[in-house]
Amino acid sequence: MAGVSTADPVPPLPPAIAVWFETRGWRVRRHQLEMLEKARAGRHALLVADTGAGKTLAGFLPTLCDFAGDTPPGEGLHTLYVSPLKALAQDVKRNLLTPIAEMGLAVRVETRSGDTPSDRKKRQRERPPHILLTTPESLSLLLSYPESADLFAGLRRIVIDEVHAFATDKRGDLLALSMARLQTLAPGATRAALSATLANPRDFQEWLAPQAGDTGEIVAADLVLGEVGAEPEVEILLPIEERIPWGGHAGRWAVPQLYQAILANRTTLVFTNTRFLAEFIFQCLWDVNEDHLPIGIHHGSLSTEARRKVEEAMARGELRALVCTASLDLGIDWGDIDLVVQMGAPKGSSRLLQRIGRAGHRLDVPSRAVLVPGNRFEFLEAMAAKDAVDEGQRDGEPFRPGSLDVLAQHVMACACAGPFQEDALLAEVRGALAYSWVDETTFQRVLNFVADGGYALKAYDRFKRIVRDKSGTWRLSHPSQAQRHRMNAGIIVDSEMLTVRFRNGRSLGKVEERFAAQLSPGDTFFFAGMSLEVEGVKDMDVTVRAAKKSATIPSYGGLRLPLTTHLATRVQAMLADRAGWGRFPDDVREWLEMQDHRSQLPSPGELLVESFPHGGKHYTAYYTFEGWNANQSLGMLITRRMEDRGLLPGGFVANDYTLAVWGLKPVTDPAPLLSPDILTHEFTEWVTESYLLRRAFREVAVISGLVERQHPGQKKTGKQVTFSTDLIYDVLRKYEPDHVLIEAAWADARSRMTDVGRIAELLERSERELVHVTLDRVSPLAVPVMTMIGREAVPQGAVDDELLLEAEGLIAAAMRPDEAWEGD
Structure with a gap:
């Protein structure tokens, strides 16, 4: 979590921290000091720094300095850490406890997630730790308790890790609303966000800072850029004797070469873009694993126990290779990974950089990565991604207006915490950039929905969740509504599988809801070796009959990562740059030359x-x-x-x-x-x-x-x-x-x-x-x-x-x- 060995003097810090750095032969990095200065000045700050640059320590250094000073804070919650993954919070806790113990600081650190036992959650509300590590969903639930006002009153710091991973989606909306609530409860708390890969830091600076309310002014957090580390070493794997395939995306042709790379390195992380592909490549590697190397697999469809078992084996250095998906994109610190392999096109330069950063995990050591294109277009995409990485160009998802369903969930959470005034809550909500657009009319529609479900549903008592009294104060319609909210609140809605069956009930198998959602009666698609016509989609069934014509809609399994606009533009530019084709393999160059001719x-x-x-x-x-x-x-x-x-x-x-x-x-x-x-x-x-x-x-x-x-x-x-x-x-x-x-x-x-x-x-x-x-x-x-x-x-x-x-x-x-x- 720190820097390189150096003879430079350690900057002024509390003695316990200064000695700790000296003992390890480390220096405090410039960006870590800048984050400390921003916190001491009461400034919100966004840190963008390479993997291995000590971002986590930069985020927590102001907290550690507070506790290592002459007058350390007393009891109560001091720092709130929010991450997109429960596993990442656990990893950060492990990495925090070591320096805290070595510095001799009296700091209690705990995690809070859906896996935390209810008795511990209750104790955390009554006697909170100094540092609480959590997720957006768990934070929102914590804010729904009446004691949240007292719990967060003394909050001094909020640290948001891997902010790029969720700020632009609905989980980011929920977190933004929670931070707006915290701004009311603890107006003096400073916010810090950490990321290694941002194409548009200014947007994240504006998202991070509290908005100016009715003035409409867009404010922004300060930007801190990390010290530049060693340039990553990225290689594109090519067939030894064969030609790059025309189609496909699995990259199975590379399995023999991939196995040799695993043999040549201590630990290799093999990234794939879908869960299906992870299973497929894992099986291909086992088929050629004549040396019986310990090779694992990790993706979101595996059980929690299976994932933790693999994570612990990796942490102990027991695996030679691990095939995984985006489930391991984010900052879990396994410093002994020698090589990262990307099977198929990376789909974005920021995603590629994030994955490359899993190797080495030190700022002074170059991360090594190999890209395995599945086909010729993917070769061009791999080249475009490599060029973007070499040039330091990033990409990412744009911000969009906050979702109204998330706002409705937040309103209900606020009601669970206690009665509220409509005008005050609207002003608070607009303190989040994602919801600064919400006017009185829109907010009233959301309130009416939470109150009774809306005009068409208001006759049903079960939709009546909040009521307004004569003074204009909103409160829960019944205390039991709080328990119902906490049992059901959340942002992630699992995708279902729909059964494909004939009208007589005979089942042919299951398709993803994502695919079934596109179907209308009369559409035809290929499944189970047959061309099928859709009769209807209802509940969890797709009712079909044998089609009299060939299928028109392809059926695919697995969620696909989107190709970023940035990489798409680069690929098109490469196609137009005929002078640059000389760096392509002969078969790719011939392919483009024939296209240009024909x-x-x-x-x-x-x-x-x-x-x-x-x-x-x-x-x-x-x-x-x-x-x-x-x-x-x-x-x-x-x-x-x-x-x-x-x-x-x-x-x-x-x-x-x-x-x-x-x-x-x-x-x-x-x-x-x-x-x-x-x-x-x-x-x-x-x-x-x-x-x-x-x-x-x-x-x-x-x-x-x-x-x-x-x-x-x-x-x-x-x-x-x-x-x-x-x-x-x-x-x-x-x-x-x-x-x-x-x-x-x-x-x-x-x-x-x-x-x-x-x-x-x-x-x-x-x-x-x-x-x-x-x-x-x-x-x-x-x-x-x-x-x-x-x-x-x-x-x-x-x-x-x-x-x-x-x-x-x-x-x-x-x-x-x-x-x-x-x-x-």
């Missing part, structure tokens, strides 16, 4: 669309570079529009870079299919008819507290929750379509579920710079997405895309010189 390459700011025949069908490839989610949504919309125009669409496939749509009639002009009104007509119709809005409503209904997952002594099943929310959804859609939760569900459907913002940017681009090329056969650039057609007929990972029946013919057609081409 068609065109998409330039930055341009939308290239290609149309060509293949296998008796007419294909159109849209090179969007907007990510899989946006392309998947656009595919649904375009096929609907093609159907209306009599173009007889047959289906579509999508990856992060390209959307390929096919039909029985050619698309002679793609512009009408891409007109912006598709987002006001087809989009609204599709979202309303599909399961998307219902799924979004279920999440906001649970988060807002309208539908409860747990009651004393019992817990609702996912099916019961879905049934309840579907009934309420139907009532509100019919009688109160402008209900605050319908509005919140639409916001989620537009942003998280469909990436409509990126689709809108794409449509705007198409109006300015649409280039349509008509070809006599498939183009080289279209081959990677075309190899995906039919992939759903086989288990994922069972075969490489190179071995699919269509692949060889596609590649031959795309790469054959014009004079050798004789037609389809």
